[in-house]
Amino acid sequence: MMVYGDMEFTISKLKEDKKSYSRFIKYNKHLEKIKLTGEIAAGIAHEIRNPMTTVRGLLQILLKEKECFSLEKNLGIMIKELDRANDIITESLLLASTKATGLKMKNLNDIIRILSPHIKSNASKSKNNVVIELGVIPDQLLNEEDMKKLIINLSQNGLEAMSSGGTLTIKTYTEDTNIILSVQDQGTGIKPDILEKLGTPFFSTKDHSGLGLAICYSIAARHNAILQIETGPTGTTVFFRMVRPQ
Ligand SMILES: Nc1ncnc2c1ncn2[C@@H]1O[C@H](COP(=O)(O)OP(=O)(O)OP(=O)(O)O)[C@@H](O)[C@H]1O
Ligand SMILES: [Mg+2]
Structure with missing residues (x-):
């Protein structure tokens, strides 16, 4: 069943998923695909x-x-x-690589700071705003290029989900033993039939290549992290949860 890295260990450490083994199976099947x-x-x-x-x-x-x-x-x-x-x-x-390479001790906040002008310039094209709230988080073993791709893809999805005047909020914080990056938009949310298919390679409702989220899921897995999505009529938040170094 193990697909990427030590996901079972990771997920058992992630509080929300402790109680839900069936969700873990589903998540892993998705990663397998x-x-x-x-x-x-x-x-x-x-x-x-x-x-x-x-x-x-x-x-x-x-x-x-x-x-x-x-x-x-x-x-x-x-x-x-x-x-x-x-x-x-x-x-x-x-999508094929299951082991993270090029890992270095880095702070996720520094990577977000580097990308911030790029994200803000993308947001201004669609007349949206960006708020970045970086909490105090420890360094973590990260592949910088992978993390950049993840942040850009999640931000781009958030911006594309909003009409002008919306706010994209990017946050980092710690919660128990987790380091969390969240990307929140003020779009109209994701319908259940689409939610089911999220992260399926080549699935897109925008006539794009539809690889963005699939890439994010595989990057998360390579970092022993998971992606969680919360959505509703006032917007969507994607959480990238990593286990904090002990
Ligand atoms: N924040 C979001 N709000 C609303 N829908 C979303 C959001 N993120 C993803 N989606 C939906 O999930 C689909 C798949 O997203 P994904 O990022 O994988 O592909 P894409 O954005 O369509 O194409 P690409 O990322 O390759 O440009 C999107 O087409 C969209 O319907
Ligand atoms: Mg996308």
Whole structure:
């Protein structure tokens, strides 16, 4: 049953989940599905990438040909689309890794501070506000790139869930033996049928690639953490809960 790291240990340590073994089973099944998607992607990535690289190379040659000047715009679009497809493969591959690598003792607050201008600039594009409340939390073994991806994905989902004038609140704090990062939006919440599917790779109601939350779940698992979602008509909060170092 164990899928990522020492999840059983982690979840048994997480207070809310102590009483709910069936929730643990469900959570782990979900992680298994995410991991399988990554494994399938890993299996076919090479086969798909090679022809894509060839086509991209040929398109670039055409782009330099005088006779193709009139096609410049369309060739550019073709290259961009190939790059997008390549990015989706790269992101899917992230789902396969079950062990965290590149872990360093870091403070999550410092990572949030680095990202803060980027998140605020994204928020201002949709005329939303960002409030960041960083509590005193201990350093933790973190993969900085993974944590950046997680924070950006959760923030982006929160911003995309709100119409203009909303507030995205990012907090860190400790609770018993947990270190918590929460990302709260003031959207209209997530309907139960969609809630069921959250984190399923390629599930999106926005015509996006739908990998954001699946990546967040796998990053959480690699850090022996879990994601919890609370949602209602006044908004959604996603909690990233890690066990505090003893
Ligand atoms: N904070 C949120 N509020 C409302 N719905 C949400 C929220 N977060 C996620 N969702 C729903 O879950 C779906 C899946 O989210 P996920 O981040 O995995 O993919 P995406 O945002 O659609 O695409 P991508 O992240 O690849 O750009 C979203 O399409 C949306 O319907
Ligand atoms: Mg998303």
